[in-house]
Amino acid sequence: MELAIAELVNHPNAQTRLRKELRDVLGGYDIPKRTKVIVNTWWLGNNPEWWDKPEEFRPERFLDEEKEVEALVGGKVDFRFLPFGVGRRSWPGIILALPLLGLVVGKLVKEFEMVPPSGADKIDVTEKGGQFSLQIAVHSTIAFHPKAP
DSSP, X not given: OHHHXXXXXXXXHHHHHHHHHHHHHHTTOOOOTTOOOOOOHHHHHHOTTTSSSTTSOOGGGGTTTTTTOSSEETTEEOXXXXXXXXXXXXXXXXXXXXXXXXXXXXXXXXXXXXEOOTTOSSOOOOEEEOSXXXXXXXXXXXXXXXXXX
């Protein structure tokens, strides 16, 4: 998320195009304040289009018929998902994490113009190794200017 926001700050034309697309597609729809939004996590794990007999508790399904359920593209592991693990040891939260990334970044772009801090032209996106994944080497402050509806 941090890299996505930094790159959008560094590429204001892309930020503007994304904001326009979000407004065109969403039509400025806003969820009213104090609305309770509930994610149906039960459905995520019990959708019969995704899982064979989801109503049955059968952990062995991941060793047998569901062993191919992972972030695959054309039958090969998509290494963009490597931070979430691979195979049977992958992180189950990937189902929520990937859509959440798009939702958070999309909401920020829709509501704000994100710019580098005063006196800077760009955000430094040089990476450094972390314990489990790459990180931005030098963290920056980003200015958020509200966009008119």
